[in-house]
Amino acid sequence: METRIENAYSGGVPDKKVILEAGRIIREGELVAFPTETVYGLGGDALNPGSSKKIYEAKGRPSDNPLIVHIADTEALPLIVKAIPEKARILSEAFWPGPLTMIFEKTDRVPSETTGGLNTVAVRMPENRAAAELIRASGGYIAAPSANRSGRPSCTKASHVYEDLKGRIPLILDGGDSVIGLESTIVDLTGEIPVLLRPGYISLASIRERIGEVTRDPAVNGSESGERPKAPGMKYRHYAPKGELFLVKGKCDNVIKRINDMSKEAGDRGLKTAVIASDETKDAYRADMVVSAGSGKNEDGIANRLFSILRQMDSEGADVIYSEEFNTPVLGEAIMNRLIRAAGHKEVNADDEDSHRK
Numbered sequence: 001m002e003t004r005i006e007n008a009y010s011g012g013v014p015d016k017k018v019i020l021e022a023g024r025i026i027r028e029g030e031l032v033a034f035p036t037e038t039v040y041g042l043g044g045d046a047l048n049p050g051s052s053k054k055i056y057e058a059k060g061r062p063s064d065n066p067l068i069v070h071i072a073d074t075e076a077l078p079l080i081v082k083a084i085p086e087k088a089r090i091l092s093e094a095f096w097p098g099p100l101t102m103i104f105e106k107t108d109r110v111p112s113e114t115t116g117g118l119n120t121v122a123v124r125m126p127e128n129r130a131a132a133e134l135i136r137a138s139g140g141y142i143a144a145p146s147a148n149r150s151g152r153p154s155c156t157k158a159s160h161v162y163e164d165l166k167g168r169i170p171l172i173l174d175g176g177d178s179v180i181g182l183e184s185t186i187v188d189l190t191g192e193i194p195v196l197l198r199p200g201y202i203s204l205a206s207i208r209e210r211i212g213e214v215t216r217d218p219a220v221n222g223s224e225s226g227e228r229p230k231a232p233g234m235k236y237r238h239y240a241p242k243g244e245l246f247l248v249k250g251k252c253d254n255v256i257k258r259i260n261d262m263s264k265e266a267g268d269r270g271l272k273t274a275v276i277a278s279d280e281t282k283d284a285y286r287a288d289m290v291v292s293a294g295s296g297k298n299e300d301g302i303a304n305r306l307f308s309i310l311r312q313m314d315s316e317g318a319d320v321i322y323s324e325e326f327n328t329p330v331l332g333e334a335i336m337n338r339l340i341r342a343a344g345h346k347e348v349n350a351d352d353e354d355s356h357r358k
C-alpha cells in the first residue's frame with residue numbers, strides 16, 4: 001500500500017479538503033495517522049471492530065491492549081460511556097480539550113475489539129484543531145493509539161510515523177511537531193477512588209487539586225514490581241530505542257564521571273556510545289554522540305524532545321545510550337516514567353562506588 005503524507009493545515013487553519021478526505025477514509029474503515037498535541041495517533045473508526053483490528057495489525061500491537069477513543073465534543077460522551085461520575089465532569093471541565101484521558105464503564109456501542117476485551121473505555125478530547133476537525137469528519141469517534149510501531153518511541157513528527165508505518169496505512173496528516181511531545185495522563189474513574197494509570201503532561205498534583213484523593217497504580221512504571229498494571233499497555237516494553245539504554249542516577253558530578261567511565265569502556269569494546277544530557281552538562285561528556293534535551297530548567301522542552309532524541313540515536317546507530325535523570329518538579333514523573341521503561345529498568349546508581357553495570 002502506498003502511504004501518502006498530506007499537510008493537515010493550510011494558511012494556519014485545518015485544511016478542509018484534506019480533513020474531509022481523511023474523514024471519508026476513516027468512515028470507510030481504513031486508517032489515518034494524525035497529529036495531536038501530545039503525540040501522533042493512528043486513527044480508525046472506534047465503533048467499527050474491523051478498524052480496530054487493522055490498528056493492531058498495522059502497529060504490531062497485542063490485541064489485549066485497549067485503544068483510547070478520541071472525541072471532539074462532550075455531547076459525544078453519553079453514547080459510549082454508561083455514566084459520567086461527578087469527578088470526571090470536573091476533570092473534563094478543567095482539562096478538556098487537552099492531554100487527559102479518563103477511563104469509564106463502556107456501553108455496548110463500543111466494540112470489545114476497541115477496548116481489548118475490557119468493559120471499560122478510555123476517552124480523550126484532544127486540543128489540536130486538525131485532530132478535532134478530523135474526529136468530526138469521521139463520525140465523532142476515533143480510536144487511536146500512539147502512531148509508533150509497537151514497542152518503539154512514540155511519534156512527535158509526521159516523519160517518525162512514516163518511518164514506522166510506511167506501506168501499512170494509506171494516509172498520514174502532517175501537523176508539524178507535536179506541541180507537548182509526551183502522551184496524555186490517564187486516570188481511571190470507574191472506582192470509588194480515582195487511580196492514576198499513566199503519568200503525563202497533566203500532573204497528579206493538579207488533578208488532586210480538583211478532585212481530592214487520587215491513588216497511583218502501583219505498576220505505573222511497568223511490570224518490574226511484579227504487579228499487574230491496570231492499563232494493559234503499561235506491562236509491555238515500550239519506547240525502546242534499538243541501542244541499549246542505561247539510566248544513570250545520582251549527584252551530578254558522580255553521574256558525569258560514571259557515564260564517562262562506562263562510555264569509555266564501551267567505546268574500547270568497539271561500541272558506538274551516546275549520552276542524553278542537558279545544556280548545563282553536555283560539554284562534560286566524552287562519547288561518540290552527546291545530545292542535549294535542553295536546559296534542565298526547561299521541563300517542557302525536555303518532555304518535548306525526549307522521543308525525538310531516542311529516535312535520533314537509532315538513526316545514528318548508537319549501540320549504547322546513557323541518560324541522565326530528569327527529575328524536574330512538574331513533568332519529572334512523566335519524563336522518568338518514559339525513560340525508565342525505555343531503559344527496560346536498567347538503572348545505575350552513580351553515587352554507589354560498588355555498583356556495577358546491571
Ligand code: TXA
Nearest residue numbers: 038040041066120121122145146183184231232233234
Ligand atoms: O496522548 C495520548 O494518549 C496518545 C494520543 C494519540 O492521544 N495516545 C496514546 O495511546 O498514548 P496508546 O494506545 O499508545 O496508550 C494508551 C494506554 C495504553 O497503555 C492502554 O493499555 C491504556 O491506555 N488503556 C486504554 N484503554 C484502557 C482501559 N479501558 N483501561 C485501562 N487502560 C487503558
Ligand code: MG
Nearest residue numbers: 145146147154
Ligand atoms: Mg503508545
